[in-house]
Amino acid sequence: MTTTELQPATLPAVPTGLFIDGRWRDGARTFDVENPATGVVLASVADGTADDARRAIDAAAAAQDQWARTAPRERSEILRRAYELVIARTEDFATLMTLEMGKPLAEARGEVAYGAEFLRWFSEEAVRIAGDTTVTGDGRNRILVGRAPVGPCVLITPWNFPLAMGTRKIGPAVAAGCTMVFKPAPQTPLTALLLTEVLREAGLPDGVLNTVATTDAAAVVTEWVEGGKARKISFTGSTNVGKILLGQAAKTVMRTSMELGGNAPFLVCADADVDKAVDGAMVAKLRNMGEACTAANRFYVHRDVVDEFTTKLAERMSALTVGDGTAPGTDVGPLIDAAGLGKVERLVADAVAKGARIVTGGERAGETGYFYRPTVLADVPADAELAATEIFGPVAPVHVFDDEDEAIAAANDTDAGLVAYLFTQDIDRAWRLSDRIEAGMVGLNTGLVSNPAAPFGGVKQSGLGREGGRVGIDEFLEYKYLAIPKG
Incomplete structure (x- = not known):
């Protein structure tokens, strides 16, 4: 980086x-x-x-x-x-x-x-x-x-x-x-x-x-x-x-x-195209430095592909250039202010204290400005504060699931319901899970849902x-x- x-x-x-x-x-x-x-x-x-x-x-x-x-x-x-x-x-x-x-x-x-x-x-x-x-x-x-x-x-x-x-x-x-x-x-x-x-x-x-x-x-x-x-x-x-x-x-x-x-879940099923899921994750997580209500906030990845997904996502995120957005080649700019930066630091520290592992990032970048390095966390426990808090920063916490019911229960365990992301190559599973996800919008095999021609909004709170x-x-x-x- x-x-x-x-x-x-x-x-x-x-x-x-x-x-x-x-x-x-x-x-x-x-x-x-x-x-x-x-x-x-x-x-x-x-x-x-x-x-x-x-x-x-x-x-x-x-x-x-x-x-x-x-x-x-x-x-x-x-x-x-x-x-x-x-x-x-x-x-x-x-x-x-x-x-x-x-x-x-x-x-x-x-x-x-x-x-x-x-x-x-x-x-x-x-x-x-x-x-x-x-x-x-x-x-x-x-x-x-x-x-x-x-x-x-x-x-x-x-x-x-x-x-x-x-x-x-x-x-x-x-x-x-x-x-x-x-x-x-x-x-x-x-x-x-x-x-x-x-x-x-x-x-x-x-x-x-x-x-x-x-x-x-x-x-x-x-x-x-x-x-x-x-x-x-x-x-x-x-x-x-x-x-x-x-x-x-x-x-x-x-x-x-x-x-x-928002508190968007990002579900990666066992049959997902992992490379496509990583592409989607980069968009859903890092658009606007993660400072978006549509940002993927909780990554739920099936045990069969979690290591591959986490490794590839960390490789992609660690290769990004952090800096002033006006400089050529910048991929990730600063967070909005000191409070926003402090919140991200606090949430990452809490997750690590509870057992999460930093795969990449996990620290500030630069001597001036409000920069934070793109971060991937593995082995994130369910009781980590960032699992229930909108992060609003370039941090991807990865959780593991074993079956659909477990994934849906975790995805819906929030007062928010703006958007969710689902990656699977099985059309029956796509319909089934998208019907069960409690969100106003679902991105199927894509990390971008916003479009002026589409009705943007959520359910619950x-x-x-x-x-x-x-x-x-x-x-x-x-x-x-x-x-x-x-x-």
């Missing part, structure tokens, strides 16, 4: 203010955005307050009626222009993401393509919002069912996919005819602010999107959720915060979409609702029923 030299990179031009009612505004205070690879401050960003939040939701509420009456084709064309602008500025967006959250540039470019696709996908869905008509059973009335925008929406996104999480929420809200207040994560506001500017350039009317970055999330979000003007909240983040927001949303009976934590796919826009629409007597 090698470590790349830290390289300076130029910060693209990006707004750093509050965006309210179509205007960029200065804030009464600011906060710094840090590069996790170097510790260097990239920019100072306006730090929104409860007063700023109130102005933002007032603007969204005032714009809602006119925006809802905008022609679907107009909304569609705004999203299409935004898609084209994001693609045209791929290098700016990729550089921003690498600088403010660490992912290697090649991976950041991949996120630009993925995130932009939500804008294109929902530009196409905007003109396909449909209803239904029928006659009542007694024949006396016609039933006309239409769709209407739910109203002003609160959108809250995490730091790990700062572009894609924004477009995955903004795209369907715009397509449905909803106005928005948008709070990006304080670790990665720059990408969200550039996205906001792109949407303004694409022709989004004043007041439709209002962006407030802040270090005081409680004050800003409480103003939005409990103020009575917002009608929906869409949140991606931790399960604990999601539970708090659900409690707040209940006070005004807001519509909710919650994409919460991994959340409520779905994002993306044909159903993604439904989260931002209400049904409206009109009863018409037959003449």
Whole structure:
């Protein structure tokens, strides 16, 4: 394993203010955005307050009626222009993401393509919002069912996919005819602010999107959720915060979409193509340095192939280059901050203390920044804390199983149910196990499930609702029923 030299990179031009009612505004205070690879401050960003939040939701509420009456084709064309602008500025967006959250540039470019696709996908869905008509059973009335925008929406996104999480929420809200207040994560506001500017350039009317970055999330979000003007909240983040927001949303009976934590099992059956399983593991574990809710968190491998799988996975992971994501050849960037790094170190130390064996990695990398070497742990006991905790780092703990029932019981022994991965060459086993796995998504012989055309979401405490796919826009629409007597 090698470590790349830290390289300076130029910060693209990006707004750093509050965006309210179509205007960029200065804030009464600011906060710094840090590069996790170097510790260097990239920019100072306006730090929104409860007063700023109130102005933002007032603007969204005032714009809602006119925006809802905008022609679907107009909304569609705004999203299409935004898609084209994001693609045209791929290098700016990729550089921003690498600088403010660490992912290697090649991976950041991949996120630009993925995130932009939500804008294109929902530009196409905007003109396909449909209803239904029928006659009542007694024949006396016609039933006309239409769709209407739910109203002003609160959108809250995490730091790990700062572009894609924004477009995955903004795209369907715009397509449905909803106005928005948008709070990006304080670790990665720059990408969200550039996205906001792109949407303004694409022709989004004043007041439709209002962006407030802040270090005081409680004050800003409480103003939005409990103020009575917002009608929906869409949140991606931790399960604990999601539970708090659900409690707040209940006070005004807001519509909710919650994409919460994961604890993904990765099952490798005795008949699996081991090389293909290792390929899938590299994607499912190391995308975004393991800092993803879809990351494989628990590897359950059949005893017949566990040694081969573990050896090959360790060989692949030990060959990766760790370093600043802006440096050529970097495979794995830094974790987001000191707290994230400390959590990974603590979880690995706990597993080792309980009997796990480090096959590769297991330590920090570099003298500066928040780097951790890709790690494979063997002989991991069931009572290790990382078996029940979302790791959010480049650590693959391998557990052994002997039969299907044992594997399924272990895979389902969690409050989370976002995604699972299954590797087998037996189609009957594939159907059987995928039916029994408690998850909203299952990757069969693949380590990547995310796609704008697919409904993303989980079961149990991994959340409520779905994002993306044909159903993604439904989260931002209400049904409206009109009863018409037959003449």
